[in-house]
Amino acid sequence: MKYFDYAATCPLDQEAAEVYVKAASSYYGNSSSLHDAGDQAHELLEYSRAQFACFFSVSKDGVYFTSGGSEGNFLGIQTLLSSKLKKGKHIITGAAEHSSVLNTMDKLRESGWDITKLSFAPDGRINLADFLNVIREDTVLVSIQHANPEIGTLQPIEEIGRVCQEHRILFHSDCVQSFGKVNLVPVARSVDSLTISGHKFYGPKGVGAVYLNPELRWDPYVPGTTHEGGFRPGTVNVPGIAAMAVAAEKAVGGWEVYEKHYRTLREAFLKSLNPILAKCNLYKADLPSTVGMRINGLEGQLIMNEANQRGFAISTGSACQVSQQAPAKTMVALGVEGKAAKEFIRITFGRETEMEDVRQLGDALVKIVGENL
Structure with a gap:
């Protein structure tokens, strides 16, 4: 099986497995x-905490370990709400957030919070004017x-962060898909909390981390x-943390x-894809490891199944929602x-992906289109 679903999960790095x-x-x-x-376990834990603080260029007092991205997003949001800087019940989020964020927002709405979801501009980003x-x-x-885990665009986190600071609004960012792919130091300086997950960058499943601004008082x-x-x-x-x-x-x-x-x-x-390019809608990506696309007239589920039968693992979007058969x-x-x-x-490509694998996948998609359109 040729694997092209690294945005869903990565294999465990051999050295990480040995550790x-x-x-x-x-x-x-x-x-x-x-x-x-x-004490020995505690020393290893704190050493790892200091490493992640270095990755973000932050104080290790703001680094907390979790079971992964979903828990990190939930706790990051809930913790910030316990330390909000002013009175209010309004939250802004994106329409294409991970299900752990959107499900949390749905639960908060049931508790009386007013939630605004922002759609994307044609370039796959949130329009700053719309945000303002x-x-x-x-x-x-x-x-x-x-x-974004599906088309690989990056949101203007630094700009959004500056606006949030001006309006005394706390800012959380899900960085699960970007950690290890771009420099997150400027992002960490722009937010009050961020989340990462180990298995997205060749670490083990079931472990992640949250950075939370240590200057905040929270419950x-x-x-x-106590943990x-x-x-x-x-x-x-x-x-898992080590x-x-x-x-x-x-x-x-x-x-x-x-x-x-990846480029x-x-x-x-x-x-x-040249033979079928006229039938394709390709989405621009800031992360070259991600290719999001549509083939006019063919359901993604059909293409995924056909590719799977030919020995290629691709997806129809975020792994947390594909079982629902809903649009990405x-x-x-x-x-x-x-x-x-x-x-x-x-x-999505990974470190192990080879040039011949990519060419073979392209040839397979061309054949699938030829047989089904």
């Missing part, structure tokens, strides 16, 4: 225990995803919580090299409706 096994077998104490075994137009006196929180979402400074309950996954730190160091240290690799692959892939959220945010919205497919 996980070593930590799980040698540093197995509970990091909150007061004996020597607990929906800000109100009672707007207390903004949650905007940094990198634990679960009262009485991670009260940010989340449950025994801390020290082996392994994630190894994977993160490789991702952050090599992102410029990987980006060049080369993207160019070759698009060239291989990005298509909805872009105003693509009806059958056209269900034509979307996503191809």
Whole structure:
């Protein structure tokens, strides 16, 4: 199987896997225990925390470890709401946010919060003028995803952050898709919280991190919580965190090299589509590892199944929603409706992706189109 779904998840880096096994077998104490075994685990945990603080160029007092991106988004939003800078019940978010954010917003709406969802301009980004137009006196929180997982566009986080600071609005950003692919230091300086997830950059599943502005005063979402400074309950996954730190160091240290690799692959892939290019709608991407597209007249589900039978793993959008058979959220945010919205497919490259793999996938898509249109 040729794998082209790296935006959904990545294989575990071999060195990270070795660190996980070593930590799980040698540093197995509970990091909150007061004996020597607990102290050893605690030292490894704090070393990893300092590493992530370095990746973001922030204080390690603002780094908290979670079970992944979904929990991180939920707790990041809830924690900011407990520390809001002014009175109000209005929140602004994007229409194409990850389901963990949109589901949280739906739950908050049930509790009396007023939620405004912003659609995309044709370039796949939130229009700053539209954002400014929906800000109100009672707007207390903004949650905007940094990198879109379906077409690979980056939102203007720094500009949005400046506006939020001017209006005393707290700002959360889901950076799950962008960590290890771009420099996040400017983003960390522009937000009050951000979320990442280990398995998106070759770390283990079930572990992630949140940066939360340490200058904020906040209340634990679960009262009485002591782990991670009260940010989340449950025994801390020290082996997973240590392994994630190894994977993160490789991702952050090599992102410029990987980006060049992905640009080369993207160019070759698009060239291989020349015979059917007139039938394709290709979406521009800031992340070259992501190709979002539609083939006119063919449902994405059909193309994905046909590709799978030929030995290629592609997707029809975010893995958290494909089981619902709903159109990709990005298509909805872009105003693509009806059958056209269900034509979307996503191809994402990884470090292991080779040039010949890309050409073979392109040839396979050309054949699929020829057989079904």
